[in-house]
Amino acid sequence: MTRLSAWVTARVGSVSDEARLPNSLAEMAGSNSSVVTVGDLAAALNVSTRTVHRLAAQYIGLTPHALIxxxxxxxxxxxxxxxxxxxxxxxxxxxxxxxxxxxxxxxxxxxxxxxxxxxxxxxxxx
The missing domain is CATH 1.10.10 (Arc Repressor Mutant, subunit A)
Structure with missing residues (x-):
């Protein structure tokens, strides 16, 4: 871990798995051609479609459908x-x-x- 990473982690804590999900969601929706529906996106991330919608609204500002x-x-x-x-x-x-x-x-x-x-x-x- 770099000094900066250690410093940030000491002050704000580690990133939770759920907080990493929006990055995975955006990456998957933006680059995986096999993801055609929100259901496909949820299955690829191993979460519910409701979770996909919630994460997109909370962290991304676009609907999952808009990303796809x-x-x-x-x-x-x-x-x-x-x-x-x-x-x-x-x-x-x-x-x-x-x-x-x-x-x-x-x-x-x-x-x-x-x-x-x-x-x-x-x-x-x-």
Missing amino acids: RRRRLQEAAEHIRSEPEASLSSVAAAHGFSDQAHFARKFQRFLGQTPREYRGAPGHHS
Whole structure:
């Protein structure tokens, strides 16, 4: 343990396992493509869905669903960059969106432009 870590631990105490969970929750929701639902997230963390919701509200400030949706939209943006010829409906379906219109609304809200505009933006061609 470094001097700083020892000093902080002496003053505020050790971090509890529950306090570490929000970091794991954010990491899992933000990087694990197999996590598609809040139930998946709860199972991966070995806690209840209620605990996932409580931890997200208390420590993160976004709902678990919003965290998962953000990752799916980031993956969809990467898909558009890496396969600009792919149809937007196939990109939407590949990333769990019920239809292209729903996907386009969420994409625009999150990234500030429609998927079509994003695909045509400079630097987003292969």
